[in-house]
Amino acid sequence: MDTNTTPDAPPLPLADLQTGDILLMLGEGPLSELIAWASDGAYSHAAVVADGGDLIEAAASGVRRYPLAQRIADQANYHFIDAYRMLGDGGGPLEPADLADILAKAESLLGIPYPIDQLALLGAIMAVRGKWPVHPWARLLVRVALDHALPDSTGGMVCSEVVYRAYAECAATPPGRLAPEIVVGARGTAPFPDIDWKALFDEIWPLLRPGGRQSLQAPRNQLNAMKSVDLAGLGEADGSLRPVSDDELELARQAVLAQSAHVVANEGADALLRTGAGPVDPKPNPRLVSPEDLADSPSVARLGRLMQRASAA
Secondary structure, eight states: OOOSSOOOSSOOOGGGOOTTOEEEEEESSHHHHHHHHHTTSSOSEEEEEOSTTEEEEEETTEEEEEEHHHHHTOTTTEEEEEEEEEOOGGGOOOOHHHHHHHHHHHHHTTTOSOOOOHHHHHHHHHHHHOOOOSSHHHHHHHHHHHHHTSOOSSOOOOHHHHHHHHHHTSSOSSTTTTOOOEEOOOOOOOOOOOOOHHHHHHHHGGGOOHHHHHHHHHHHHHHHHOOGGGOTTTTTTOOSSOOOOHHHHHHHHHHHHHHHTOGGGSHHHHHHHHHTOOOEESSOOGGGOOHHHHHHOTTEEEEEEEEEOOOOO
């Protein structure tokens, strides 16, 4: 799906949105780039349209309402924002009662105080996708992200989990009738993005637990001692880091999947990730649903692009 570079002309009007529409976007910064790369897609964040001109999303402060018009205007922090709509029976619109149930469930999640941050989202996606970068610093980062994604007792949510649960756990009958179908897609082959490592470490450092900081302290110290001209090809032949093997990454991945009871942990589904057979996951774990999973769901249709960052002159 090529949603990165081609804006809709004209952009989709805000007036065309309705309660329950799904908003998928690419945020600013290297962590957002990594989330999009890891999920073989274009998006790093998800939200659901509420009433009163708001959206509902997981943010650093918790699950919250946020003014929709303010988000659409925020070209400093988002590259683009696309809108999707859940399809009803026969591909038609959902009933008003269904939309009310979706909004009620989304509102019930407001105020959850411990949202899962973007580093945990990266770890969850890497656990599902199981594709490992070559770059030694990237491998170490993925290892830390997998540990960061291990479920805890806080009840925190990733952004796309809020959206998925608004549909899957709403009061519509029978239960689960509105759950978006999640398809196990093929692992992509896009090259690892050209990361601004200094910006990445600055972005993730406040998110790290003590063990993660200890693992990444040496490369961070090396970064801080470097001049910009020295950053080209950084880490490609770096022998100062402890190597992270595929086996180590796989063990960490399986720990996340086992604690999340996710269907991709079985060998048959894992093979389908490599071949791209694209089966429907019959019971996805909401915590491991990514923004790209929502975009690729056969249950939704893309409405258009609400915002595209203006190109630099």
